[in-house]
Amino acid sequence: MAVAWLFGLASFVAADGHFEAALPRQRAQPTGIHNFSLWELGPTVRASSYLSGWNEQHHPLFLVDGRQWPGVVEKWASAQGDRHPWVEILWQKPHDLERVVLRHAGWRETPAFTARRYAIRCLTATGQDAVVTIAANEAAVAAHELPCRQARGIRLEFERNDDDIVRLFEVETWGR
Amino acid sequence: MTRRNAMLALGGIFLLGLGLRVLALFGEPPHHPDEFFQYLEPGWQRLGGAGVETWEWRDGLRSWVLPGYHGAWMALFARLGVRDGVTFVTLLRAHWALLSLTLIWAGWRGGALLARRRLTAKVAPARSEEANGTTAPAGWQGGLLAALLCAAFPLLVRFSVHTLSELPSILCMVWALVLTGELAEPEVRARRAKALSTGALLGFGVCLRIQHAPVALLSVLWLLWARRFRGLALVAAGAALPAAVFGIVDMLTWGKPFVSFIAYVKFNFVEEGAALFGSMPRWWYAQTFFSRLPLGLPLLGILCVLGIRAGWPFFAAALVLALTLSTQAHKEERFAMLVWPLMLIPAAGYAGACLVRRVSLSRPPGTGSETIAPPRRHRVWLAHSATAAFAVLVLADGALHCRGNDFPDLSPGRFAAQAWAGRQPGITGLLYDEPLYFGGYLWFGRPFPQLQFEPSLLGNPLFSHVVVPRGSQAMYAAERQGFAQVFAAEDFVVLLRQAR
Numbered sequence A: 001m002a003v004a005w006l007f008g009l010a011s012f013v014a015a016d017g018h019f020e021a022a023l024p025r026q027r028a029q030p031t032g033i034h035n036f037s038l039w040e041l042g043p044t045v046r047a048s049s050y051l052s053g054w055n056e057q058h059h060p061l062f063l064v065d066g067r068q069w070p071g072v073v074e075k076w077a078s079a080q081g082d083r084h085p086w087v088e089i090l091w092q093k094p095h096d097l098e099r100v101v102l103r104h105a106g107w108r109e110t111p112a113f114t115a116r117r118y119a120i121r122c123l124t125a126t127g128q129d130a131v132v133t134i135a136a137n138e139a140a141v142a143a144h145e146l147p148c149r150q151a152r153g154i155r156l157e158f159e160r161n162d163d164d165i166v167r168l169f170e171v172e173t174w175g176r
Numbered sequence B: 001m002t003r004r005n006a007m008l009a010l011g012g013i014f015l016l017g018l019g020l021r022v023l024a025l026f027g028e029p030p031h032h033p034d035e036f037f038q039y040l041e042p043g044w045q046r047l048g049g050a051g052v053e054t055w056e057w058r059d060g061l062r063s064w065v066l067p068g069y070h071g072a073w074m075a076l077f078a079r080l081g082v083r084d085g086v087t088f089v090t091l092l093r094a095h096w097a098l099l100s101l102t103l104i105w106a107g108w109r110g111g112a113l114l115a116r117r118r119l120t121a122k123v124a125p126a127r128s129e130e131a132n133g134t135t136a137p138a139g140w141q142g143g144l145l146a147a148l149l150c151a152a153f154p155l156l157v158r159f160s161v162h163t164l165s166e167l168p169s170i171l172c173m174v175w176a177l178v179l180t181g182e183l184a185e186p187e188v189r190a191r192r193a194k195a196l197s198t199g200a201l202l203g204f205g206v207c208l209r210i211q212h213a214p215v216a217l218l219s220v221l222w223l224l225w226a227r228r229f230r231g232l233a234l235v236a237a238g239a240a241l242p243a244a245v246f247g248i249v250d251m252l253t254w255g256k257p258f259v260s261f262i263a264y265v266k267f268n269f270v271e272e273g274a275a276l277f278g279s280m281p282r283w284w285y286a287q288t289f290f291s292r293l294p295l296g297l298p299l300l301g302i303l304c305v306l307g308i309r310a311g312w313p314f315f316a317a318a319l320v321l322a323l324t325l326s327t328q329a330h331k332e333e334r335f336a337m338l339v340w341p342l343m344l345i346p347a348a349g350y351a352g353a354c355l356v357r358r359v360s361l362s363r364p365p366g367t368g369s370e371t372i373a374p375p376r377r378h379r380v381w382l383a384h385s386a387t388a389a390f391a392v393l394v395l396a397d398g399a400l401h402c403r404g405n406d407f408p409d410l411s412p413g414r415f416a417a418q419a420w421a422g423r424q425p426g427i428t429g430l431l432y433d434e435p436l437y438f439g440g441y442l443w444f445g446r447p448f449p450q451l452q453f454e455p456s457l458l459g460n461p462l463f464s465h466v467v468v469p470r471g472s473q474a475m476y477a478a479e480r481q482g483f484a485q486v487f488a489a490e491d492f493v494v495l496l497r498q499a500r
Helices: A003-016 A060-064 B002-028 B041-048 B065-079 B087-099 B102-118 B128-131 B142-150 B152-157 B166-184 B191-208 B210-226 B229-254 B261-270 B274-275 B284-291 B298-308 B308-326 B339-362 B375-398 B414-422 B440-444 B455-459 B473-480
Strands: A020-021 A043-049 A086-104 A116-123 A130-135 A141-159 A167-175 B430-432 B450-452 B463-468 B482-489 B493-496
Touching: A003 B041, A003 B065, A020 B002, A043 A060, A060 A167, A060 B274, A060 B463, A086 A116, A086 B308, A086 B440, A130 A141, A130 A167, A130 B298, A141 A167, A167 B414, A167 B455, B002 B102, B002 B142, B041 B065, B065 B087, B087 B166, B087 B440, B087 B455, B102 B142, B102 B166, B102 B298, B102 B308, B128 B493, B142 B152, B142 B339, B152 B166, B152 B339, B152 B375, B166 B191, B166 B210, B166 B229, B166 B308, B166 B339, B191 B210, B191 B229, B210 B261, B210 B308, B229 B261, B261 B274, B261 B308, B274 B493, B284 B298, B298 B308, B298 B339, B298 B375, B298 B414, B298 B430, B339 B375, B414 B430, B414 B440, B414 B463, B463 B473, B473 B493
Parallel strands: B430 B450, B430 B463
Antiparallel strands: A020 A043, A043 A086, A086 A141, A086 A167, A116 A130, A116 A141, B463 B493, B482 B493
16 A cells, blocks of 8 residues: 555656647637637647636646636636746647747736747647747737748747736637 | 453544544544645645745745655655546545554554553553463553543544645654653653654654644653653654654755745744734633533543643643643634543543552452452443443533534535536636635646636636526626636535637
8 A cells, every 4th residue: 555655745846837729629620711729629738837826827728728808816827836838729630830829918908018039939740949039029919930831730849928827818719 | 351351442433443443534624724725726726837826835835745755645646647636636535544544553552551540550451461471551541531532532533644744743743752751761762762752753743733743842841750861861852853854845845944944933923923813812722622622622621631640741732732722822723632632541541540440449358359349330330331431421511512614615515516627528728716715626627727706707718617606696707708607615616718
């Protein structure tokens, strides 16, 4: 029993606490250009952490809820202690990615909360990942061209504004 | 009584305790939000990423030792294929219920010890007789009675299935006090191992619940009183191990040794921050104890006072603990749960000693046999009846007054509704009326968002389900937005979004 518990303890210590959730697909994929990260198309969302107080569940799945007028709680925010926040959105099947649109905190909150430095990486089966790096973003809704064939998903890696947490309302990935 | 018969009786008491704990496992509602949010949810969140982080965890007021202990079990259960949140919680509750059976063994040894301490050499069986294994240990009457009370006292049974820090600390402190008493005995075997174990138990008990520290002081005082100075040094050495464990875990998780312990003490005792969660009058614990055992408590108190010469460390520990806790503005019943075994064991020890004395006085002088003269049988019968009546009174009184707890809003209906919603294949998010009174992400068993109900959130398509009280404004608001009832548990309903 003790050995079994120690095995469990080793697994527990090895866990890094990252978040992962796969949404069930609600409808078939459209054929034309569309946002294939939308929640109803069944994406998997992974995140390094999230701010998770009782009434401030800034859950990573809000990144793909497609809300046009979200309240301030309906955004992803990284945890206070997370020094290197990241988010991944993975799709059920590969897509030809054209551009990524990020709705930053400034879209609904003060512009000071908008993430300024981040990188967007296209994830492919071959590992030949296209990357776009943004060093001084000011846009509340930022559109980034990232042509990438047969992409399985994207990964966003953030550098925090000073010691602040990262806030992001929505991630849209357009292509076909 | 022969040793074999005493062990059979003790086995029966264990089975009774086990049966009652099984009933508690499936019938006992949650006692306090902390049993989810402080000791289970952090471990769950580390394993799966989804969880509720309370302010204590954000500000570093909690040690990772107990959530880590639970987390290791969760990781193991997950490897074994457990997926359902309620199953995780039930397994952990069953684990604590099983561990709480050790309290019966502690009661047996503590009751026998205290009964033995009261008995004279004439009455107690000779050590040689005991050593050859044929006779039950001296004071077995007190031991069996204490074991029975620890097995079946309703509040202890109820409390045995809750994943709170109080329970492991109670087990540690009661065992430590029993072992201290055995160390103070003139003839002790394996004294060094016993002293080190006592220290380790005291250390774990105090590190888990600093509020239980007065009991540790009584343990020290007992050893000093019995002039067991070497034993005391070994106890101190034993206590260093758990202290080191807690210090190292704090260093690895919060960055500095004992930092969570210091922050906890500072917030609760220096800044009296706990008063933010409610202040009660000084006599609140006394009132609560009386409300739990209106007839039995005075009897327990009388027996403890009558048996004070032998049982003073237990009774004094109970009193000092209750008085110390009464000085704190914020009071909760669980904080003082340790008082019960600390009173039940000495009272049972005294009652057991009285029984031995009454029976032995009824024997013809100089025989030492079990033969009792007819006129005296009546007295023996009376002594047995009085002892049985004491046990029945305490247990029945306890059973009649054991319902309810500090958080009546922790309704089983809420938990049933949340668990049902979590098991639905199409769920993508849950809105509920009061996050504090639900079971967090572990009970939900899904990583999808859970938020307190706000009408504006009904517009977010992720929220597929709503759990709210039947007939509430929230229920009507959800129905107006296209949700319909699909499940009900007590006063709570689950509503499902009909169209996105």
